[in-house]
Amino acid sequence: MIDRTQDSMGRVLLTVVVALVLSVLPLPPWLSAVRPAFLVITVLYWSITAPRVGGIGLGFFCGLALDVFRGAVLGQNALALTAITYVAVREHQKIRLKPSFQQALIMLGALVAYEFILFAIDGWTGHPMTSPLRWIHALTGALIWPLATAVLDRVRGTR
Amino acid sequence: MALDRRGGWIVHARYYLSAAAYPLQLAVSSPAQAWRWTQDSLTARETLQTQNAALRQRDRELSLKLMRLDALERENAELRGLRGALPALADHWMAAEVVLDAELKGARQHLLINRGALNGVFKGQAVMDNFGLLGQTTRVSPWSSEVILITDPEHAVPVEIDRTGVHTIAVGTGDPDSLSLPYLPANADVKAGDLLLTSGLGGVFPQGYPVARIAEIRHDATQPTQIRATPLAHLEALHEVTLVWFQDSHPAAPTHQKDGVTTTGNASLQRQPAPALDLLPVPAFKRLTPAPPVPTNPAHRDDQ
Numbered sequence: 366m367i368d369r370t371q372d373s374m375g376r377v378l379l380t381v382v383v384a385l386v387l388s389v390l391p392l393p394p395w396l397s398a399v400r401p402a403f404l405v406i407t408v409l410y411w412s413i414t415a416p417r418v419g420g421i422g423l424g425f426f427c428g429l430a431l432d433v434f435r436g437a438v439l440g441q442n443a444l445a446l447t448a449i450t451y452v453a454v455r456e457h458q459k460i461r462l463k464p465s466f467q468q469a470l471i472m473l474g475a476l477v478a479y480e481f482i483l484f485a486i487d488g489w490t491g492h493p494m495t496s497p498l499r500w501i502h503a504l505t506g507a508l509i510w511p512l513a514t515a516v517l518d519r520v521r522g523t524r
Numbered sequence: 525m526a527l528d529r530r531g532g533w534i535v536h537a538r539y540y541l542s543a544a545a546y547p548l549q550l551a552v553s554s555p556a557q558a559w560r561w562t563q564d565s566l567t568a569r570e571t572l573q574t575q576n577a578a579l580r581q582r583d584r585e586l587s588l589k590l591m592r593l594d595a596l597e598r599e600n601a602e603l604r605g606l607r608g609a610l611p612a613l614a615d616h617w618m619a620a621e622v623v624l625d626a627e628l629k630g631a632r633q634h635l636l637i638n639r640g641a642l643n644g645v646f647k648g649q650a651v652m653d654n655f656g657l658l659g660q661t662t663r664v665s666p667w668s669s670e671v672i673l674i675t676d677p678e679h680a681v682p683v684e685i686d687r688t689g690v691h692t693i694a695v696g697t698g699d700p701d702s703l704s705l706p707y708l709p710a711n712a713d714v715k716a717g718d719l720l721l722t723s724g725l726g727g728v729f730p731q732g733y734p735v736a737r738i739a740e741i742r743h744d745a746t747q748p749t750q751i752r753a754t755p756l757a758h759l760e761a762l763h764e765v766t767l768v769w770f771q772d773s774h775p776a777a778p779t780h781q782k783d784g785v786t787t788t789g790n791a792s793l794q795r796q797p798a799p800a801l802d803l804l805p806v807p808a809f810k811r812l813t814p815a816p817p818v819p820t821n822p823a824h825r826d827d828q
């Protein structure tokens with residue numbers, strides 16, 4: 366099959382920067398609590414659809430960027446994002462074939478795993494944050510997944 | 525933070541990475557800044573006039589106070605047996621604008637301000653507003669720095685109660701309008717409305733700056749007494765903060781212990797973590813002598 370899409374690094378970087386801006390944009394607290402992790406979703410999308418362009422490396426650098434912007438322990442988001450992109454890249458062929466609804470469920474699992482790694486590192490480094498609010502974004506992230514894939518598909522050039 | 529502390533190079537890497545991130549952070553905050561600017565420039569004439577009048581009145585009040593203060597300072601210096609008046613405690617100050625407070629994620633209370641190492645800001649510097657203590661800098665990049673507010677759950681300020689001189693520690697709660705005082709004994713002399721000042725211990729803040737006012741004291745027979753204080757600084761909707769440099773030679777400057785000798789000056793000193801739970805004197809105290817039930821007089825119970 367001829368690949369008609371252009372998985373150029375340029376497009377990936379463009380979407381990643383937009384997603385990063387969306388993830389750090391100042392919002393009122395109630396909105397900020399339900400804000401999906403746009404960058405994580407974008408990186409997962411690219412790991413599934415174009416694992417050669419956006420893969421573990423992309424996950425690592427995006428995670429590092431999140432660490433710097435969030436003022437987190439350097440490497441916290443990087444580790445979590447690398448871990449889930451690894452799984453996403455390994456299973457990308459299976460996930461890609463699933464219908465949108467099932468993909469959203471898988472994303473829910475991935476986002477919960479991501480947040481769990483952050484949660485564990487927060488605890489180990491001595492500033493536990495046990496508020497249940499921190500898990501909400503996994504749910505909103507899964508809800509927004511069909512929309513995100515539609516937008517990103519368009520950017521990628523497939524319809 | 526443990527990893528950050530382990531190696532010097534990570535701190536350096538972070539310094540440059542945050543410098544690289546700063547343009548994007550500025551860009552992200554620009555819509556909010558633009559909105560604020562529009563609001564400012566569209567303020568009605570009457571609003572400006574009333575504001576102006578209020579400021580003028582405040583200015584007059586403050587100058588009157590200052591006159592009296594000069595006299596008091598001279599008198600104080602004479603009482604202490606000093607030849608001349610002491611140098612001013614606050615050496616100089618710098619206003620900084622808040623770039624991002626999006627860091628208020630969950631319980632964490634952090635700010636990003638637009639002054640950094642190139643402006644002479646150092647780690648562990650006191651940050652205030654016109655009403656009281658706000659917090660201190662935790663991370664400094666070339667053009668920006670991160671401020672941890674006194675209400676962050678990881679932040680603790682050594683304070684003294686102005687009325688009685690009792691020293692204790694005010695710990696952040698994660699809620700922008702309350703601090704808790706967990707290390708006061710149940711029988712401590714403290715009342716609602718008491719003013720908390722920085723005690724000058726801990727090496728970051730100088731002595732005698734207002735921090736908070738006691739808001740409520742909850743006695744409970746089964747739990748340690750809970751004391752809540754409201755910060756005097758306006759922690760919500762912060763736009764501008766003040767960074768302060770202190771004169772190290774002033775007696776009220778932050779004390780700093782080095783090799784068992786108390787010296788002043790704190791440039792190398794970092795923020796104060798909250799004491800570990802097992803270091804608390806309270807449980808040991810409880811084990812020795814079970815706390816007597818708090819005497820409740822009927823009148824007291826009535827107004828509850």
